[in-house]
Amino acid sequence: MHRYDVAVIGAGPAGLLCARNAARRGLSVLLADSHKRPGAKLAAAGGGRGNFTNRTLTERHYVTGDPAFVRAVLRAFPCEKVLELLRELRLPFEERDFGQIFGLRPASFLADRLAVQCGDAGVDLLFGGTATSFTRPRTSPAFGHGTKNAFTFAVGKERIEARSLVIASGSPACPALGADDGLARLAASWGHELVPFRPVLVPLVMPSDWPLSGLEGISLNVRITVLRNGRPLPPDPEGIRSLLFTHRGISGPAVLTASCFRMPGDDLLIDFLPELPVMELLDEKEHGRLIVRNLLSRFMPARLADALCPDDLARRKCAELGKKDRLRLAENVHAFRCRPSGTEGMKRAEAAAGGVALSGLSRHLESLSTPRLHFCGEVLDVAGLLGGYNIHWALASGALVARSLD
Numbered sequence: 001m002h003r004y005d006v007a008v009i010g011a012g013p014a015g016l017l018c019a020r021n022a023a024r025r026g027l028s029v030l031l032a033d034s035h036k037r038p039g040a041k042l043a044a045a046g047g048g049r050g051n052f053t054n055r056t057l058t059e060r061h062y063v064t065g066d067p068a069f070v071r072a073v074l075r076a077f078p079c080e081k082v083l084e085l086l087r088e089l090r091l092p093f094e095e096r097d098f099g100q101i102f103g104l105r106p107a108s109f110l111a112d113r114l115a116v117q118c119g120d121a122g123v124d125l126l127f128g129g130t131a132t133s134f135t136r137p138r139t140s141p142a143f144g145h146g147t148k149n150a151f152t153f154a155v156g157k158e159r160i161e162a163r164s165l166v167i168a169s170g171s172p173a174c175p176a177l178g179a180d181d182g183l184a185r186l187a188a189s190w191g192h193e194l195v196p197f198r199p200v201l202v203p204l205v206m207p208s209d210w211p212l213s214g215l216e217g218i219s220l221n222v223r224i225t226v227l228r229n230g231r232p233l234p235p236d237p238e239g240i241r242s243l244l245f246t247h248r249g250i251s252g253p254a255v256l257t258a259s260c261f262r263m264p265g266d267d268l269l270i271d272f273l274p275e276l277p278v279m280e281l282l283d284e285k286e287h288g289r290l291i292v293r294n295l296l297s298r299f300m301p302a303r304l305a306d307a308l309c310p311d312d313l314a315r316r317k318c319a320e321l322g323k324k325d326r327l328r329l330a331e332n333v334h335a336f337r338c339r340p341s342g343t344e345g346m347k348r349a350e351a352a353a354g355g356v357a358l359s360g361l362s363r364h365l366e367s368l369s370t371p372r373l374h375f376c377g378e379v380l381d382v383a384g385l386l387g388g389y390n391i392h393w394a395l396a397s398g399a400l401v402a403r404s405l406d
């Protein structure tokens with residue numbers, strides 16, 4: 001039996017930072033992960049470079065049951081804290097559009113460097129075996145070892161005992177990288193509310209009779225509003241982002257962001273020319289003689305212009321359109337309403353919304369029902385929009401948990 005003050009399960013960004021910081025505070029720490037290397041998901045982040053944080057960070061960039069709590073965590077651990085960490089790890093970075101901070105080395109560098117620092121701080125790394133067969137303390141959680149007042153679990157033939165257990169096991173998004181919801185279900189079996197996981201940051205699938213099918217490969221800047229029961233949800237804080245037509249529906253940053261808010265049965269309202277009101281274009285004198293379809297195709301790909309122009313208007317001159325027709329055209333271009341039939345699922349999702357509910361946890365992310373059981377990272381009911389918010393949350397929540405461990 002190996003004994004520790006703290007066992008952290010999951011060597012993603014949340015578990016790595018939590019383990020390193022806890023060990024730096026003098027605790028004996030084990031960090032376990034089923035992969036042979038730390039940060040399997042992190043290595044795939046941001047197209048391999050890693051979008052680690054964002055200068056525009058607010059709680060509005062998260063889908064969660066408790067925005068006020070997320071705001072408090074972000075205030076204590078703002079963007080600058082991640083930048084400090086990157087500097088400490090000697091990982092150069094750059095700022096891209098929408099305040100996104102990307103690393104300038106492979107994203108795996110962050111996990112590898114944190115793992116080295118974990119080792120330097122005395123953390124025992126146990127990689128390449130899944131942690132199973134968990135038990136929790138049956139008696140008082142007061143200090144002292146002994147299977148009755150400690151958490152126990154197994155990794156292969158190793159049996160481990162720890163006074164505190166940190167679950168940093170991530171979400172089931174992207175199972176190809178080994179993700180699953182096993183430890184979230186364990187938390188549920190120990191009495192925690194589990195908000196059902198759903199794929200987010202995921203391409204959307206459209207019904208086969210969708211009028212914009214056949215446009216795959218076309219990409220343009222749009223604004224998407226999600227409508228629930230006909231009412232708009234709060235907009236994407238970044239507003240305008242790009243959309244990509246795919247074989248089965250739509251993808252691209254605007255869509256991945258919309259997928260965070262969208263639930264089955266919601267509609268999308270797509271503005272295909274968010275910065276150029278069609279009414280103003282029609283009013284311009286020099287456009288009066290242009291064919292409507294040709295006018296639109298000056299500002300968007302011709303195949304999309306064809307698809308958006310009502311058949312009876314496409315070949316008419318702009319100046320000939322009456323008020324009703326102009327409104328019909330403007331509605332198609334600026335408020336194209338559609339209902340996705342689904343998403344590409346967990347397989348293609350970069351994250352999952354849902355997870356262990358914050359309502360069952362203290363402000364330090366410790367279980368209210370099982371003392372010394374802590375959670376951090378994406379296993380929690382906190383999912384970030386596109387832009388580095390998920391890795392930021394993983395690091396911020398990992399650091400928060402490490403501060404309260406003793």
Ligand SMILES: Cc1cc2nc3c(=O)[nH]c(=O)nc-3n(C[C@H](O)[C@H](O)[C@H](O)COP(=O)(O)OP(=O)(O)OC[C@H]3O[C@@H](n4cnc5c(N)ncnc54)[C@H](O)[C@@H]3O)c2cc1C
Nearest residue numbers: 010012013014034045046051131169170377378388390391
């Ligand atoms: C393709 C892709 C690209 C992404 N790009 C970005 C991006 O650019 N920016 C951004 O902010 N976010 C991005 N994300 C999301 C981001 O990677 C995750 O939100 C983040 O890694 C979550 O960190 P975590 O530490 O909570 O969990 P994870 O990184 O998922 O780590 C959890 C670890 O726990 C381990 N584990 C689980 N159960 C057990 C067990 N029983 N025993 C042992 N080990 C276990 C897993 O093996 C895993 O390594 C991306 C995700 C994907 C899939």
